[in-house]
Amino acid sequence: MLPRSRYECPRCGFGVRPRDEQCGRCGESMNPTVTKPVEVTFSAVRLNNMKIEECSTMRIRSVEAIPVARPDTTIQFRSDSLERREKALVEKERKLEALAESLKERSQRLESLEEEKAVEQMSERSNMDELRQKVREDLLRQFQPELEALQSQLEVKEAELEEAQLRARMLEAGELIEQPVDQEEMARITEEIFQELRSQVDSPPKVIDAGLIMTKIPKLDKVLGGGIPHGHTILFNGAPGTMKSILTYTILYKAALDDRTKGLYLSLEQSSRSIMRQMEKMGMPLSATEGRLVVADLNGMRESMSEEQGTWRDMILHYVQKMQREMEFKIFVLDSLESFKAITEHSFNRQDLKDLFDWFKSLGITVLVISENTSDEWDESNQGEAYLSDGIIELSMHEMNDSRVQRWIRCVKMRGMNTDPRFFNIFHDGNEFNLSLPLANQPF
Numbered sequence: 001m002l003p004r005s006r007y008e009c010p011r012c013g014f015g016v017r018p019r020d021e022q023c024g025r026c027g028e029s030m031n032p033t034v035t036k037p038v039e040v041t042f043s044a045v046r047l048n049n050m051k052i053e054e055c056s057t058m059r060i061r062s063v064e065a066i067p068v069a070r071p072d073t074t075i076q077f078r079s080d081s082l083e084r085r086e087k088a089l090v091e092k093e094r095k096l097e098a099l100a101e102s103l104k105e106r107s108q109r110l111e112s113l114e115e116e117k118a119v120e121q122m123s124e125r126s127n128m129d130e131l132r133q134k135v136r137e138d139l140l141r142q143f144q145p146e147l148e149a150l151q152s153q154l155e156v157k158e159a160e161l162e163e164a165q166l167r168a169r170m171l172e173a174g175e176l177i178e179q180p181v182d183q184e185e186m187a188r189i190t191e192e193i194f195q196e197l198r199s200q201v202d203s204p205p206k207v208i209d210a211g212l213i214m215t216k217i218p219k220l221d222k223v224l225g226g227g228i229p230h231g232h233t234i235l236f237n238g239a240p241g242t243m244k245s246i247l248t249y250t251i252l253y254k255a256a257l258d259d260r261t262k263g264l265y266l267s268l269e270q271s272s273r274s275i276m277r278q279m280e281k282m283g284m285p286l287s288a289t290e291g292r293l294v295v296a297d298l299n300g301m302r303e304s305m306s307e308e309q310g311t312w313r314d315m316i317l318h319y320v321q322k323m324q325r326e327m328e329f330k331i332f333v334l335d336s337l338e339s340f341k342a343i344t345e346h347s348f349n350r351q352d353l354k355d356l357f358d359w360f361k362s363l364g365i366t367v368l369v370i371s372e373n374t375s376d377e378w379d380e381s382n383q384g385e386a387y388l389s390d391g392i393i394e395l396s397m398h399e400m401n402d403s404r405v406q407r408w409i410r411c412v413k414m415r416g417m418n419t420d421p422r423f424f425n426i427f428h429d430g431n432e433f434n435l436s437l438p439l440a441n442q443p444f
Contacts, residue, residue: 132211157193164189213261213331213366216254219435220409223424225417228391230330232415233360233367235337235385238395240372242407243428246282247395248333248368249275250433253284255331256292263331264323265295266316268339272297283431294327313344317359324363332360336370337385350388357388390415395426398438408438 008015009023009030016023021030212227221227228234228251236244248265255261267275272295276286286293301319308315320332334340360367371385373394386392392412399405409426411419424435 157189160189161193213251213255214259215251216258217250217433217435219424220433223411223420223422223435224391224414225419228366228414229416230366231361231364232390233357233369233388234391234393234414235369235371235389236393236395237371237373237386239397242395242397243426244370244395245275245335246279246428247426247433248335248370249279250284251368252293252331252333253279253289256289260292261331262292262327262329263294263333264320264327264329265293265333265335266301266320267295267297267335268316268343269336270297272300282428294323294329296323311344313340316340316344321363324365329365331366331368332363333368334370336372338372353385353388357385386412391417398423406438409435 007018009026009028011028012023012026014023014025016030022028023030211230213230214227215221215224236248238244245267252263252265256263265275275295275297279286286295296319301316304322305315305319308318310318323329324332369385369389391414394410394412396408397405398408407426408423410421410423412421413419423438425438426433426435428434
């Protein structure tokens with residue numbers, strides 16, 4: 001026991017009561033036991049040289065007491081640690097709940113946006129259908145008086161023809177006729193009637209869809225006044241290397257891919273396999289169109305028309321007509337007009353061109369005709385197709401003063417459209433065409 005006169009721990013100095021056996025702060029025992037020093041004597045050690053050496057005697061000081069922490073302090077420490085962990089887990093759980101709520105709100109927002117988009121698409125589709133119906137009704141109202149007038153004229157001519165035939169039969173039968181029949185007048189009336197009938201049969205009045213084919217090439221639709229009108233025959237004229245084939249194929253490809261419009265590309269120069277391989281390198285694989293675009297060549301046409309007989313011109317036209325019945329395509333590309341002239345006839349005059357272009361119009365499709373022009377300047381006087389076509393797009397190579405060469409494009413004409421006749425620089429970046437105003441003709 002400690003003497004009554006001592007009221008503090010000998011180890012930490014904490015105040016204690018006289019009868020306490022342990023310090024309340026550090027756990028020091030207030031009744032230390034006195035131990036005697038332990039003496040350790042090492043005996044002799046035998047070494048390798050078989051000699052005996054004496055070791056000195058060591059004294060080890062004994063430890064009077066071992067400090068022990070209070071049990072309640074350890075428990076409190078563990079309790080605090082568990083409480084901190086619990087708070088951390090509660091905080092993580094709160095953050096996870098907030099994140100889950102945020103994800104739920106985003107999911108609801110995306111669902112609402114998708115619903116709004118679907119509603120907008122349905123509204124746009126209905127508006128487009130209403131617009132088409134309105135355009136058709138307007139065109140019908142516009143052409144109705146003309147149709148009625150033509151019908152009345154035809155009825156009058158038919159009545160005159162019947163009257164002339166009746167008079168002729170009466171004259172042959174020897175019946176009495178008040179007035180003699182004028183054979184020249186009857187022949188004239190008959191010829192007028194047949195001319196009118198032939199004109200009606202060859203080009204019957206019909207309502208033409210006023211829609212446009214969008215090329216989807218930046219700025220080109222704006223240059224063309226909105227696009228290419230349906231049913232037009234457009235001439236793409238230019239020197240070799242001006243990318244006429246790639247431009248027409250791009251228009252055909254984008255229409256099949258984006259607008260799901262079917263098209264036929266007939267090449268009279270290259271093989272279809274070569275064209276498809278070239279266009280695939282330009283980022284336009286044929287498989288992406290899902291069969292809405294067909295590329296044909298002379299070999300494929302010969303195999304398809306093996307049972308047909310006639311000239312090359314007849315075979316090509318019959319093949320196009322056959323494919324139009326099977327596919328119901330709306331856009332046709334002829335590559336090229338010079339090859340068509342070369343393999344059909346030795347002499348291809350302006351009347352033959354007119355018959356060809358009229359035949360294209362009778363199909364009710366849009367035709368893009370590629371034409372080679374080796375001269376630097378556009379000359380309409382020597383090319384009848386320039387007057388017969390509904391539109392002309394000219395492509396040319398222009399050499400700058402600093403030996404740079406640019407490809408230029410301009411719309412020479414486009415019937416029924418407000419076009420921009422200026423020259424534009426056209427280039428292909430490997431993915432698509434781009435148009436810009438030509439650079440200044442000065443070296444940098």
